[in-house]
Amino acid sequence: xxxxxxxxxxxxxxxxxxxxxxxxxxxxxxxxxxxxxxxxxxxxxxxxxxxxxxxxxxxxxxxxxxxxxxxxxxxxxxxxxxxxxxxxxxxxxxxxxxxxxxxxxxxxxxxxxxxxxxxxxxxxxxxxxxxxxxxxxxxxxxxxxxxxxxxxxxxxxxxxxxxxxxxxxxxxxxxxxxxxxxxxxxxxxxxxxxxxxxxxxxxxxxxxxxxxxxxxxxxxxxxxxxxx
Numbered sequence: 001x002x003x004x005x006x007x008x009x010x011x012x013x014x015x016x017x018x019x020x021x022x023x024x025x026x027x028x029x030x031x032x033x034x035x036x037x038x039x040x041x042x043x044x045x046x047x048x049x050x051x052x053x054x055x056x057x058x059x060x061x062x063x064x065x066x067x068x069x070x071x072x073x074x075x076x077x078x079x080x081x082x083x084x085x086x087x088x089x090x091x092x093x094x095x096x097x098x099x100x101x102x103x104x105x106x107x108x109x110x111x112x113x114x115x116x117x118x119x120x121x122x123x124x125x126x127x128x129x130x131x132x133x134x135x136x137x138x139x140x141x142x143x144x145x146x147x148x149x150x151x152x153x154x155x156x157x158x159x160x161x162x163x164x165x166x167x168x169x170x171x172x173x174x175x176x177x178x179x180x181x182x183x184x185x186x187x188x189x190x191x192x193x194x195x196x197x198x199x200x201x202x203x204x205x206x207x208x209x210x211x212x213x214x215x216x217x218x219x220x221x222x223x224x225x226x227x228x
Contacts, residue, residue: 002109003088004052004129007081013037013068035069039147043136046074047102050129052082065133067147069154074133084131086155092148094141095132103133103144 012034014022019036027033044065048055063076072089075081088108095104107129135141 004082004084004107004109006055007083010066010073010075011068037066037068038151039067039143041065041135041140041144045134047132048129055082067144067151069151086152089152094145101138101141103141105131107131
């Protein structure tokens with residue numbers, strides 16, 4: 001089963017203010033509180049490569065983006081949509097290709113599948129989907145990126161154990177070598193092309209004129225429309 005799933009309605013959510021009020025009232029169960037909407041953006045177009053089954057170009061043409069704490073949601077004006085859990089979003093960045101600025105994402109479609117991380121078959125490109133989020137207002141790119149970064153931080157990589165974190169903390173940095181492409185070790189033609197493509201489109205607003213990934217921004221608590 002793929003990580004990106006089709007939906008017919010927007011999942012229930014609350015605004016940041018409503019969440020504070022609910023928590024302040026000491027609810028019977030905190031587990032029943034809907035997730036917080038961190039950003040909502042109307043008039044958004046998306047591109048999926050490869051396409052999502054039965055989700056047409058017309059469905060992608062216009063809709064609303066919901067950056068909710070438990071999932072990234074796009075609801076098309078046609079009445080259908082899709083949602084992606086944050087652990088499946090392996091990369092998100094602001095991209096500025098010649099075609100226009102967007103939020104570029106790479107999605108791992110096997111996240112959460114038993115044995116997915118260990119299976120050699122999962123190195124295939126077919127297990128990865130590219131998602132481009134193109135708002136009609138380019139000024140909203142930073143807000144979308146910061147909201148996604150906040151939500152992603154709430155969902156650590158499930159494949160990294162506490163033991164792994166401990167090992168990394170005490171690992172000798174001399175054990176690492178910088179990849180130089182020498183001595184016959186070099187990226188494959190496909191890998192090099194993919195790297196060149198990412199470097200050409202991904203923008204770093206903190207270092208103008210340089211290609212690279214965005215750094216995480218400050219937490220942004222955009223207010224939503226309320227409990228849905």
